[in-house]
Amino acid sequence: MPETSGLVKKKRRIAVRPAVLEDAHAMWETDQACFEPSVAYPEDIFYYHLLILHDPAFVAYEGNSMAGFVLTSLENGATGLIVTIDVMPRWRRQGLASSLMQKAEDAMRLKDISSIILQVAVDNDAALGFYKKRGYYRIKQLVDYYGKGRHAYLFKKPLAKKQAAGI
Numbered sequence: 001m002p003e004t005s006g007l008v009k010k011k012r013r014i015a016v017r018p019a020v021l022e023d024a025h026a027m028w029e030t031d032q033a034c035f036e037p038s039v040a041y042p043e044d045i046f047y048y049h050l051l052i053l054h055d056p057a058f059v060a061y062e063g064n065s066m067a068g069f070v071l072t073s074l075e076n077g078a079t080g081l082i083v084t085i086d087v088m089p090r091w092r093r094q095g096l097a098s099s100l101m102q103k104a105e106d107a108m109r110l111k112d113i114s115s116i117i118l119q120v121a122v123d124n125d126a127a128l129g130f131y132k133k134r135g136y137y138r139i140k141q142l143v144d145y146y147g148k149g150r151h152a153y154l155f156k157k158p159l160a161k162k163q164a165a166g167i
């Protein structure tokens with residue numbers, strides 16, 4: 001049994017803010033740390049989304065070190081895409097991805113996005129658990145999406161409009 005068995009793990013809080021162009025390099029470094037090289041995104045992708053497309057993205061830092069980020073894409077009309085959401089290992093299970101995702105969903109809602117899609121590897125248990133908890137569900141399997149024999153699921157979540165206060 002682990003030493004901490006029976007103890008409730010206290011969740012730490014960290015501030016989340018919109019990403020700016022200067023965050024692109026740290027986002028790439030974080031993605032490199034979270035995924036193997038064949039799956040991680042090239043650095044250009046982060047500059048493309050932040051500089052050219054101005055897609056909603058959010059970041060959190062612990063001092064000068066990035067703790068996590070989320071990057072979206074609004075290229076497909078009313079359907080938004082979660083390009084990726086990455087939290088550094090020491091910050092996991094503290095609610096950081098939940099805070100990042102909430103900001104991303106709220107920002108997409110403001111842009112009249114009515115549903116969100118994403119791809120997730122079939123063996124990424126942490127991400128599968130995370131997305132299911134947030135109301136995303138499986139649409140179909142994407143065979144060989146990450147390379148031969150490395151399948152993904154396409155997940156989707158309808159984005160309900162938030163009621164204005166008092167209505």
Ligand SMILES: CC(C)(COP(=O)(O)OP(=O)(O)OC[C@H]1O[C@@H](n2cnc3c(N)ncnc32)[C@H](O)[C@@H]1OP(=O)(O)O)[C@@H](O)C(=O)NCCC(=O)NCCS
Pocket residue numbers: 034084085086087088091092093094095096097098099119120121124125126127129130131133
């Ligand atoms: C998936 C990931 C973003 C989750 O980040 P996180 O900050 O740890 O997530 P949260 O703390 O907000 O977790 C919220 C809920 O998601 C679920 N969840 C998170 N991690 C989980 C895990 N390892 N196993 C099962 N469920 C998990 C739980 O229901 C959790 O609630 P709980 O901690 O109260 O039980 C993180 O594990 C990560 O960065 N992984 C590597 C990158 C990655 O795979 N990104 C997804 C790309 S498709």
